[in-house]
Amino acid sequence: MEKVILMDGTEYTLAVNGFYSNDQEVALKLITEDSLETVARAFRAENAETMTIKGDTFQTEAQGYVRLGSVMTRDTDAVVETRMKDPERDETGELVHPMPKLEEIRGTVVSLSMCKERMEDRVERNRADIDYLLMMEG
Numbered sequence: 001m002e003k004v005i006l007m008d009g010t011e012y013t014l015a016v017n018g019f020y021s022n023d024q025e026v027a028l029k030l031i032t033e034d035s036l037e038t039v040a041r042a043f044r045a046e047n048a049e050t051m052t053i054k055g056d057t058f059q060t061e062a063q064g065y066v067r068l069g070s071v072m073t074r075d076t077d078a079v080v081e082t083r084m085k086d087p088e089r090d091e092t093g094e095l096v097h098p099m100p101k102l103e104e105i106r107g108t109v110v111s112l113s114m115c116k117e118r119m120e121d122r123v124e125r126n127r128a129d130i131d132y133l134l135m136m137e138g
Contacts, residue, residue: 001081004028005052010042015080015109019053026051026065027113031080036072039110043068048114062114069113078109 002014018029032039042048045066053060085103088096 002053002055004030005054006042006047007050008047010047012039012042014053015078015107016082018109021062023116025069025113025115026062027069028111029078030110030112031107032110033108034110036074036110039112040068040072043112043114051114064116065114066117067115069115072110072112074108074110076108077106079104080107080109081105 002018003011004014004019005011012028012030012032015029015031018031020027030039034042049064049066051062051065053062082102082104085101087100090096
């Protein structure tokens with residue numbers, strides 16, 4: 001299964017189709033029993049600025065996503081994995097359904113998005129820094 005690894009080493013397993021990114025946003029579906037508050041603390045800006053997404057055959061990094069999106073949800077009955085179900089057999093050992101079936105594994109998923117810093121946020125932070133410096137001079 002795929003995982004997301006934060007800068008402090010915190011790891012979360014990703015659900016099926018649990019990672020999506022574009023230039024401004026990355027969306028994640030984490031398999032976890034953690035509360036929304038715990039996940040939000042883990043994904044603070046300084047810890048999530050570089051996230052490593054690791055699968056069985058690949059590894060990639062998502063960088064610069066430092067702000068939690070506006071919506072974070074927790075679904076206690078989400079599909080977290082699909083796998084082939086063992087074939088059903090009757091009492092004699094004959095296959096009941098010759099075609100294999102997919103089995104859904106359900107669990108708790110926290111969905112969240114991380115966004116890149118907006119220019120407005122950077123300007124506001126710079127204004128606050130300048131105001132502080134001016135106050136310290138006077």
